[in-house]
Amino acid sequence: MLRPRIIPCLLVHKGGLVKTQGFKDPKYVGDPINAVRIFNEKEADExxxxxxxxxxNKVLPDFSLISKLAAECxxxxxxxxxxxxxxxxxxxxDMGVEKVAVSAAAIANPSLLSEMAAxxxxxxxxxxxxxxxxxGLFAKGYELRTHNGKTIHNSEPIALAKQLQEAGAGEVVINSIDRDGVMxxxxxxxxxxxxxxxKVPVTFLGGAGSLDHMNDLISTVGVVGAAAGSLFVFKGKYRAVLINYPTPEQKVMLCREALKNKHM
Incomplete structure (x- = not known):
């Protein structure tokens, strides 16, 4: 049976684990490998x-880091x-990573997703x-951005998401820049x-500051991926760095919300 996935999202900047707000001012919060080990112990869904x-920076993926992450995860x-x-x-x-995420490259060339799927x-x-x-005064709706929010695209976001789905995406992650790090x-x-x-699985990222926020998302939208960064690396009103994750009992409660509302 399908159920919501509770997903920590870790941002890597200059080899370290960081957290941003509005895609700006990355704050160092630790070592990514150590964070993976803690999430292993807490039995994170993904x-x-x-x-x-x-x-x-137009550089290749950091295959050395990826290999270390995959070996630990x-x-x-x-x-x-x-x-x-x-x-x-x-x-x-081949290194052991289950999913590969792309953004700017797929938007520039949707056929990349077809090639990746093959x-x-x-x-x-x-x-x-x-x-x-x-x-803007008369602005409505949403716009799509890449390159850490610095490049604006003219494509309508939902129309593009459907295009990428048809091209070969098996999952779509929607990341809210406005809500990044705001909690x-x-x-x-x-x-x-x-x-x-x-039609494909969808994961939402940006804005979670409590399990109640995840409950709001899941109870309204249904079985989705509920991803978060700040929620899982900060604790308390002073945002002290502390890796955390819902208990098994808390995850069961979130799943019940999806079932109760028949969002399957």
């Missing part, structure tokens, strides 16, 4: 690791950052869309729109 330097691992070819994706999967299987291909509310709740209205329009 882990997402995104290298926020690679695409911006005892839960399904999704890696993104710098992947531009199906051959790179196949190399990453090489590693559709279930291992993840498209990540970073989305922000349009600004005041997901953009549930936006999540509902994407869940309604897409």
């Amino acid at each position: 882990l997402m690791v995104l290298d926020i330097d690679a695409t911006v 005892r839960m399904p691992l999704c890696y993104g950052g710098g992947v531009t070819t199906a051959e790179q994706a196949a190399r990453i999967v 090489a590693v299987g559709r279930q291992s291909v993840v498209a990540v869309l970073d989305i922000r509310k349009r600004t 005041q709740g997901y953009d549930v209205a936006l999540a509902e729109q994407f869940k309604h329009e897409l």
